[in-house]
Amino acid sequence: MGLTLACKGLDPKTDCPYVARGENMDELMADMGSHAKTVHNYTDEQLNDPKMMEAVKAAVKEE
Numbered sequence: 737m738g739l740t741l742a743c744k745g746l747d748p749k750t751d752c753p754y755v756a757r758g759e760n761m762d763e764l765m766a767d768m769g770s771h772a773k774t775v776h777n778y779t780d781e782q783l784n785d786p787k788m789m790e791a792v793k794a795a796v797k798e799e
């Protein structure tokens with residue numbers, strides 16, 4: 737069992753097909769964090785924003 741987080745789930749305006757995966761929240765956030773920074777030019781500040789964290793929690797799915 738693992739967790740997935742679709743890029744689209746975080747930003748409905750994007751048509752990015754990326755889906756981050758991880759065994760736990762730490763792995764999942766590490767995966768999505770590096771994707772968001774390299775592909776979408778997010779900053780650590782944006783990723784650590786409480787609103788972003790809420791969006792992440794709402795969009796995470798268990799497999």
Ligand SMILES: [Zn+2]
Nearest residue numbers: 743752754775
């Ligand atoms: Zn993306």
